[in-house]
Amino acid sequence: MQLKGGGKVRKALMMIICVALGAGLFFGVDRMWLKRVPETTDEQVTLSKIEKAQKIIQESYVDKVDADKLMDGALKGMVAALNDPYSVYMDKDASKQFNESLHSSFSGIGAEITKQDGQFVVVSPLKESPAEKAGLKPNDVIKKVDGDEVASLTIYELTSKIRGPKGSRVQLNIERGQSEKELTVTVVRDDIPIETVSHSVFEQDGVKTGYIEITTFAEGTGQDVQKALEKLEKEEITGLILDVRGNPGGLLSSVEEVLDPFITDRKPFMYVEERNGNREPLTAKTKEKKEYPAVVLIDGGSASAAEILAAAMREVEGTTLIGTKTFGKGTVQQSLDLGDGSQMKLTVSKWLTPDKRWIHKKGIEPTIEVVQPDIFSLSPLQSAVILKKGMNDERIASLQRLLEGLGYDIDRKDGYFNTKTEEAVMKFQKTAGLKETGEVNTSTLKKLEETLTAYQENVNHDHQLQSALDFLGKNQ
Incomplete structure (x- = not known):
């Protein structure tokens, strides 16, 4: 989905694995490299200071310095200053890795990870992934990778360390729950296909209930859900279960496509709140509600775009949510290509539920709480x-x-x-x-x-x- 406001159109992404960078500062740095500007504003004074510091380091440091590494270091410093785990500067390698996670397949363990309070937390392992098969769970805290401490790493340094060739092994030391002892989990890396939708029919006493599981919101997920729904409706289902348990989020445009068949235009399905307080309502186009009832399954691994779906279904159409409280991510990131293979993803706004609630760090409570064994x-x-x-x-x-x-x-x-x-x-x-x-x-x-x-x-x-x-x- 494209967010429209003030005549500008931007592609927005709701991603879980991020760190941080400020757009205004970065573009200022970019201008510093391309053109010298008279030092007449506070921003220009700041940029001049950065430029002088870089020149001093390059000319005076005891060893020869790589200019690209200096720039990356400056940008990562800005990231740390924001103290936002969902904004990130990605160099060329990290950017390539991120793009691979959105398209086709890649080799790794298949888990979404975020950084919270200085710790690397598993949001959710992907369905049928090596991480899931090895037993990683939502809220596991990663302490070591192959015996090395990871606390000082960035999120993309960590994921680069975890990823590797298909068939190779990586050992993770994790903390789980209230246990005082670390668990050691060995994961065999494999190709991670981005197959985000599966469906089936449950039949009992002649009553057919459709089931659609969405493991993440990627490009094409909306089309796949529509195809699955058409097949299920040909089976003459009388009810539908949408399962977003363990779904860590994904593209905001994708969740809009998925929601389109299920919610009407009676009220906005979400609001995007800019930092100036302006709220942009986003409304579905559908006029008539489905004739059959639906239920959404949620849990602690349901995050970001999955929470948008759950909140929209609940607050627009009164859909019952069954499971446990969701993860709680209520921010929107915008991806910006920096032209040299690197990119930044910046938190640009908050998203609010149809009832204008911000669920960040709070999550969404189920209508009916059911805890798994x-x-x-x-x-x-x-x-x-x-x-x-x-x-x-x-x-x-x-x-x-x-x-x-x-x-x-x-x-x-x-x-x-x-x-x-x-x-x-x-x-x-x-x-x-x-x-x-x-x-x-x-x-x-x-x-x-x-x-x-x-x-x-x-x-x-x-x-x-x-x-x-x-x-x-x-x-x-």
Whole structure:
């Protein structure tokens, strides 16, 4: 969607992984390089100061200095001064990486990451990505990559460190929840295709409910949703579930296209608020509401453009939201090409819900709160050593939580491998057709991972989805 105001048209993006830079300052620096201007304004005095500092460094520093690195450093300093995790200056390499994430496919782990309060936080792993398969979860905090501390890195330095050739491995040390111990997660990098829409039909007692999952809002997502909807309506569905759980956002233009079939023009579906306080209403073109009811599934990994969709559906059409509170990102970034392969993405405005609420750092509460079983937050267990009775560490605590989630009798989850844990492991091994040793070796780890994945992918265990189906069944 293009935002229009004051005769200007700009392409806006709602992105999660960003850092910071000020547009006015950057363009000033650009003018400094292209043309010397009389020092008659505060801005020109500032630019002259920057130019003088650069000249002093280039002429006087003990070692030879790369002028491009100096410029990048100056721009990154402006980024830090803004203290905004959603604005960013990207050099040529970072810019290329960012563009690849919006088009076709790229090699990496497939997770959206932001920086909050100086920490790198996983917003959400992409559906079916290596990150999801390895067990990364929303709100995981990344502390180390391949053993190196990452606190001093920028967001794009971090993602460059995480990305790599297909088939290679990267080790992440993460903090999760209230655990005092770091977890180690090894992810095998792979191609990350940008396939953002999937659909299916759930049928019960002759009643057909359509289901559309949107994993991110990229170019073409709106068209794919429209195609999916047409197929579902040919199946004569009597209700629809839109699933944006774990959806970290994407293009603002994309979410408008997705919303178009579902909301009417009775009121704006969002407002864009500029820094001067002016609010621009954005309104759909649709005149008539769908005949069948809809539900939107949300969770803590639903962010940015996904929140625009959820708020619009709820506040324009009264659609029921089921799940847990969303992430809470209420700002708009504009992408600007700087002409040399680099670019900047600057926070230029806020977005407000149809009821003019700003949900930034607050999120959107569900109409009906449904929390998934604890096992849905668990990751596949990883260990290079055999786990056995008498050991005590975080991996065993994860093992105990996993066994309990699968229905085995566990009397402690503090990481101490006691007799009860050994008995539970033996029962699992018997059920899985493995040798009953009571020790967790490679074959047991593999079978545990397969069992966990199968459990989490079984729609009958998805409490939020089942609640949506029940709700629609009663309201069709």
